[in-house]
Amino acid sequence: MEKQTILVVDDTPENIDVLAGVLKSEYHIKIAKNGELALKIARSIKLDLILLDIMMPGIDGFEVCRQLKLDERTRHIPVIFVTAKISAADELKGLELGAADYITKPFNPPIVQRRVHTQLALTDQNRLLAIKVQQKTAEIAQNQLNVIRRLGRAAEYKDNETGMHVIRMSYYTHVLALAAGINEADAEVLMNAAPMHDVGKIGISDAILKKPGKLEFEEFEEMKKHCEIGAEILGDKDSELMTIAKEVALTHHEKWDGSGYPNGLSGENIPLYGRIVAIADVFDALTSERPYKKAWTVEDALALIEREAGSHFDPKLVPLFIDKLDEILQIKAKFKDSN
Template identity: 60%
Template sequence: MTEQTKATILVVDDTPDNIAILSGILKHEYKIKAALTGKLALQIAQGQDKPDLILLDVMMPEMDGYQVCQALKSNPATAHIPIIFVTAKTETQDEQHGFELGAVDYITKPVSPAIVLARVHSQLSLYNQSRHLEALVKERTRELNESRIEIIRRLGRAAEYKDNETGTHVIRMSWFARFLAEAMGQPEEWCELLYNAAPMHDIGKIGIPDRVLLKPGKLDAEEWAIMQKHTQYGVDIIGDHPSPILQLAREVALTHHEKWNGKGYPSGLVGEDIPLSGRIVAIADVFDALTSERPYKKAWSEEQAIALLQEEAGQHFDPQLVPLFIECLPRVREIQQKYKDQID
C-alpha cells in the first residue's frame, strides 16, 4: 500500500503520550494526523484533506469528546466521517451516550494494539463499502435522470411530428429558451431545468383532431376553440408529478400562449402574472416558428422575425425579454446552423 492510498486517521487526545501510543500502533498501515484539542480537531476534519476515521478521546478540557462528536455530526461536510471513542470512561451509560451522538465504536483505555487495529480496520471497511454504495446510487440516479430527460425530449418531438413538423423545432427553441434565461441571469440549475422542460410545450397537440391540427387554411371559431385546448391537454398529459422538471414542463405547456397584454390563452394572464417560463418560451417558440421553413410556408428572415418581436414587445411579449433575446442572436444562429430542418 502506497502512502497515497493509505487511509488517514485523525487521533484526538489532550495527552501527547496517548497520541504517541495510538500513532505507534497505526502508523505502519495508515497516515496519521493528530490534534491535542477539540477545536483543532474540528479544523482538521473540516479541511480539504479530510480524515477517513477519527479516534476521539472523551475527557478533554474546554471542549470534550462528546461536544466534538456532536459538532462533527451536525456539519454535513463531516457528518459521514466514522468516529471511534477512545476513553477511560467504562460505564455503560457513557458508551450509550457516545453511540447516541453518532459514534460507531467505543474502545477503552488502556488500549490493546490488536483491538485498536481490528476495530479501525473493521470500521474503515464498512465506511468504504458505504461510500462505494453511495457512488453506485449516485451513478444510477444520474442514469435515471438522463433517461427521464431523454423521454421528455422524445415525447416533445413526437408531438411535433403529428403537427407536420420535423422534430428539430423543439431542439432549437429549447436552446433559445435556455439562452434567454441565462441572459436574464437566472440560476444555472433553473436554466438547465427550463432547457429540459421546454420540449414538452406543445405535447397537448397530440389530443387535437387532425382535421383541426392539419387544416391548411385558417381555422374557424369552433376549430380555434378546439386548438386552444392543447394547453390544457398538455397539462393533463404531463400530470401533477412532484418532479421539478415535470412541474416546470406543466407550467410551460399551460402558459406559453399567454400574452403580456392579457389577450392570450387559456387564462388571459397579464404581464408578470404569466410565469417567467411561459414568457421565455413564448419568445423562443414564436421566433423559431417564424424563421423555420415548412411545406406550407417560407421561412421569415431573421430581420423580419426580430422586427415582429420588437413590434409585439409589450403586447404579445415581455418587453424586458425581447432586447435580451436580441443579444442572444449570435448563439441562436449557431443552433439554427447545427439543427437545420430537412424539408422534402
C-alpha cells in the same frame, strides 16, 4: 491497495503514541494535539476516520465533532470518540452529534484494531452503496429525460418535418433563463422540460395541424385545446421535471396583457417559465418554415417580438433575449432543419 488515513486527536502524547503504535502498520496516521488543529487538518486533507478524544483544553471533542458534521467538506468522515470513562448521557450526546462509536481507555489493542477495521469497512460499504444509488438514480433520470424528449419530438413531427424546433427552442429557453437570473440547475431543468410544450398536439387532428392556410375560428378553438391536452398527458406532479413540463405546456400561450389562452392569465400571474418559453417558441416558429408560411428573417421576427413586448411578451424578458442574440443564432445554425 492504498492505505487509508486516520487522524488521531488527543492532548496526551502517551495516548497518541499507543494508538499510533497499534494502527500504523495498516494505516497512515495523522496527529493533532488539540481540537483547533484537528479541524484544520480535516478540512485540508482526505481522511477516512477520526479517533477523537473528548476531554481536551480549548475546543473539546464534542464541539469538534459538531463542527465536523456541520461542514459539507468533513461531515462524511466517521468519528470514533476516545474516552477514559463516560456517562450514559454523554454517550447519547456523542451519538446525537454524529459519532459512530466509542473506544475506552486504557486501550486494548485488538479491540482498537477491530473497531477501527469495522468502521472503515462499514464506511466503504456505504460509499459503494451510495455510488450505486447515485448511478441508478442518474440512469432513471436519463431514461425519463429520453422519454420526454422523444415524446416532445413525436408531437412536433405532426406538424414539423424534422422535429428540430423542440431542440432549438429548448436551448433558447436555457439561454434566456440564465439571462433572467435563474440558476444553472433550474435553467437546465427548464431546457429539458421545454420540448414538452406542445405535446398536446398529439390530440389535435392532422387536418388542423397541417392545414396550409389560416385556420377558421372553429379550427383555431380546437387548436387551442392542445395546452390543456398537454397538461393532462403530463399528469400530476411526480418530479420537478414533469411539474415544470406540465406548467410550460399549460401556460406558454398565455399573453402578458391577458389575451392569451387557455386561462387568460396576465403579467406575472403567468409562471416565469411559461413566459420564457413563449418568447423562445415564437421566435423559432417565426424563423422556421411551416406548411402554412415561409420562414421570417431574424430581423423581422425580433421586430415583432419587440413590438409585442408588454402585450404578448414579458417586457423585461424581451431585451434579455435580444441581448443574447449571438448565442441564439449559434444554436439556430447548429440545429437547423434538414432539407
